[in-house]
Amino acid sequence: MDRCSESREYSFMYNESNEQNLQIFKENLLQYFFYTTKTKNRVIKAIDNRGYLDDYFSLNVQKRAWYEIKYDNPDEDEAYQHYYNLLHRKINENGGIYKLLHSEEDGLNLFAYSTFKKGKVKIGKQEVKIFKYLKKKNILTDEEIEKITTFKKSDDAKFYLCISRNIIDYIFISTNQSFSSCMNMRGSYPYWLGLPSMVIDPNRFLVFVCKGKISKCSLKGYDFKHFKYLSRS
Numbered sequence: 001m002d003r004c005s006e007s008r009e010y011s012f013m014y015n016e017s018n019e020q021n022l023q024i025f026k027e028n029l030l031q032y033f034f035y036t037t038k039t040k041n042r043v044i045k046a047i048d049n050r051g052y053l054d055d056y057f058s059l060n061v062q063k064r065a066w067y068e069i070k071y072d073n074p075d076e077d078e079a080y081q082h083y084y085n086l087l088h089r090k091i092n093e094n095g096g097i098y099k100l101l102h103s104e105e106d107g108l109n110l111f112a113y114s115t116f117k118k119g120k121v122k123i124g125k126q127e128v129k130i131f132k133y134l135k136k137k138n139i140l141t142d143e144e145i146e147k148i149t150t151f152k153k154s155d156d157a158k159f160y161l162c163i164s165r166n167i168i169d170y171i172f173i174s175t176n177q178s179f180s181s182c183m184n185m186r187g188s189y190p191y192w193l194g195l196p197s198m199v200i201d202p203n204r205f206l207v208f209v210c211k212g213k214i215s216k217c218s219l220k221g222y223d224f225k226h227f228k229y230l231s232r233s
Helices: 006-012 015-033 037-048 052-056 078-093 096-103 113-118 129-135 142-152 165-170 195-200
Strands: 064-070 120-123 126-129 160-164 206-210 213-221 220-225
Touching: 006 064, 015 037, 015 165, 015 220, 037 195, 078 113, 078 142, 113 120, 120 129, 126 129, 126 160, 129 142, 165 206, 165 220
Parallel strands: none
Antiparallel strands: 064 160, 120 126, 160 206, 213 220
């Protein structure tokens, strides 16, 4: 996995949205957990201050660190699957191109996932881009190439792992997710009353996997922006 660039990290949730979440939580939502004034102040202090884990993980100002999950499995690569199936269809339409597409003897295997990932093939002593080569040989059209590259560029096909010590991520550990648990704030309240105190624990952090998309949820009449988790721990 590679850590996302700083600009990419803040594109998942803008700082303005993050600050609005925290402000609403501290000023409005925190009261529903019925903490003492001392405990409330400890929670607010922990939200605003950096701990050793924040520095250890190099968390950003939102107390998050984002990593893009790199998949090396061709079965999980939607762009490659479209590319592979398209070439096979071309073979069915014109069997004469099989040798050109699948020539192990010349070291040219355009079906190989490694070739697709690299994006280039060696023709003689020169490396050329796959799609430029396939277009030149009249195997793929501009429209077909554009379709494949659309899959490659689509954020929907990407997954991200986030290390977080952001209190809002703790609050939505189950609430408004595709799964549930006793910490769902729409469930019986005794089970979720401890959610804000998680941020006080200097040894605790949350890891979740998502597609980097924002969802909205209303709690006690207040609107929050949060991430939909595919899994979390």
